[in-house]
Amino acid sequence: MAKKGILLVNLGTPDSPSTADVRKYLDEFLMDGRVIDVNPVLRTFLVKGIIVPFRAPKSAKLYKAIWDDKTGSPLKHYSILQQQALQQRLGDDYMVELAMRYQSPSIESALTRLKEALVSEIQVIALFPQYASASTGSVHEKVMRIVKDWQTVPNITFTNSFHDNELMIETFADNAARHQPETYDHILFSFHGLPQRQLRKCDHTGNYCLKVDGCCNTLNDTNKFCYSAQSFDTARLIAEKMNLPKEKYTVCFQSRLGNDPWVKPYTSDIIKQMAEEGKKRLLVLCPAFVADCLETVFEVTTEYGDEFKELGGEHVQLVESLNDSPKWIDALEKMVLEG
Ligand SMILES: C=CC1=C(C)c2cc3[nH]c(cc4nc(cc5[nH]c(cc1n2)c(C)c5CCC(=O)O)C(CCC(=O)O)=C4C)c(C)c3C=C
Ligand SMILES: [Fe+2]
Ligand SMILES: [Fe+2]
Numbered sequence: 001m002a003k004k005g006i007l008l009v010n011l012g013t014p015d016s017p018s019t020a021d022v023r024k025y026l027d028e029f030l031m032d033g034r035v036i037d038v039n040p041v042l043r044t045f046l047v048k049g050i051i052v053p054f055r056a057p058k059s060a061k062l063y064k065a066i067w068d069d070k071t072g073s074p075l076k077h078y079s080i081l082q083q084q085a086l087q088q089r090l091g092d093d094y095m096v097e098l099a100m101r102y103q104s105p106s107i108e109s110a111l112t113r114l115k116e117a118l119v120s121e122i123q124v125i126a127l128f129p130q131y132a133s134a135s136t137g138s139v140h141e142k143v144m145r146i147v148k149d150w151q152t153v154p155n156i157t158f159t160n161s162f163h164d165n166e167l168m169i170e171t172f173a174d175n176a177a178r179h180q181p182e183t184y185d186h187i188l189f190s191f192h193g194l195p196q197r198q199l200r201k202c203d204h205t206g207n208y209c210l211k212v213d214g215c216c217n218t219l220n221d222t223n224k225f226c227y228s229a230q231s232f233d234t235a236r237l238i239a240e241k242m243n244l245p246k247e248k249y250t251v252c253f254q255s256r257l258g259n260d261p262w263v264k265p266y267t268s269d270i271i272k273q274m275a276e277e278g279k280k281r282l283l284v285l286c287p288a289f290v291a292d293c294l295e296t297v298f299e300v301t302t303e304y305g306d307e308f309k310e311l312g313g314e315h316v317q318l319v320e321s322l323n324d325s326p327k328w329i330d331a332l333e334k335m336v337l338e339g
Contacts, residue, residue, distance in 0.1 A: 005119030012102030078291035167331035275311035
């Protein structure tokens with residue numbers, strides 16, 4: 001019997017923390033028209049002329065700080081563990097491949113392996129809980145661009161988002177519980193940021209996102225594909241699971257790039273506000289990521305940790321991501337079995 005193919009795709013990471021490899025990674029990532037969504041001439045000028053030359057040496061230092069001698073990039077390491085654990089769970093009727101949207105292993109190589117194994121169908125799971133054109137949308141576009149040249153295109157399904165997946169929500173809550181949240185002054189749900197322009201572009205009505213007061217603080221039929229609305233909803237569900245009252249947590253957005261306005265509130269502003277309010281200990285969950293990576297390990301623990309201490313705070317504690325927690329693998333298994 002033909003196997004069913006599963007393609008797990010995460011964002012990607014440099015092949016090594018050398019400046020040359022980080023430059024190559026940033027170049028491929030930021031030249032994606034769904035990431036830096038301006039016209040191609042301006043994008044080429046901004047990315048190749050300004051952002052990459054200045055950012056690559058700085059980012060290489062950050063990657064060196066999180067690079068493990070044996071396992072390399074945390075993002076790739078945990079992604080491999082997730083793929084292996086899911087393959088083991090699903091058994092021989094399935095073939096689970098891992099790809100990265102940028103750098104390696106490439107989506108093209110993973111799809112070729114599935115094609116050569118003559119899988120009966122392919123389920124693509126972009127490993128981003130909340131939908132954004134710059135993440136999930138880009139993975140789906142890339143897959144479609146590759147298979148359009150195949151003579152035989154098998155049945156392919158795409159998982160658009162899984163921001164409210166129950167087992168995923170439980171895993172984040174379980175991970176937080178191990179840190180005794182009651183011993184912290186406040187809990188932050190810090191999501192990866194996105195330019196505001198990209199939220200507006202995903203609003204098919206053109207008059208809701210960032211136009212109506214509190215537009216995306218709750219999820220509804222109009223904003224159900226909005227990255228910000230899905231993020232607020234993920235945070236609400238984890239908070240409910242943790243029995244957190246509303247006043248005990250704040251949703252915020254980290255990792256800005258460039259000078260355009262990004263989704264608010266910014267994590268850096270909230271860190272400052274927390275210090276001004278005399279809060280000393282912060283517990284931070286990052287539910288936009290299914291694996292620990294530069295944005296969690298370095299940005300939250302080191303950058304925000306140092307910033308908070310300089311402002312009078314005492315400690316910023318990161319809650320580890322889903323990584324290879326058995327319950328998260330249960331969640332992936334269920335996504336596959338329920339199609
Ligand atoms: C959670 C999903 C992600 C979205 C949406 C996203 C959008 C987005 N990102 C940038 C710029 C950068 N992101 C970087 C790292 C990074 N981003 C994500 C996920 C999303 N990005 C992950 C998982 C990572 C970590 C990768 C790793 O190797 O650990 C970086 C590189 C790091 C750095 O140089 O600081 C950049 C740059 C933009 C512009 C954007 C939306 C427009
Ligand atoms: Fe990013
Ligand atoms: Fe929105």
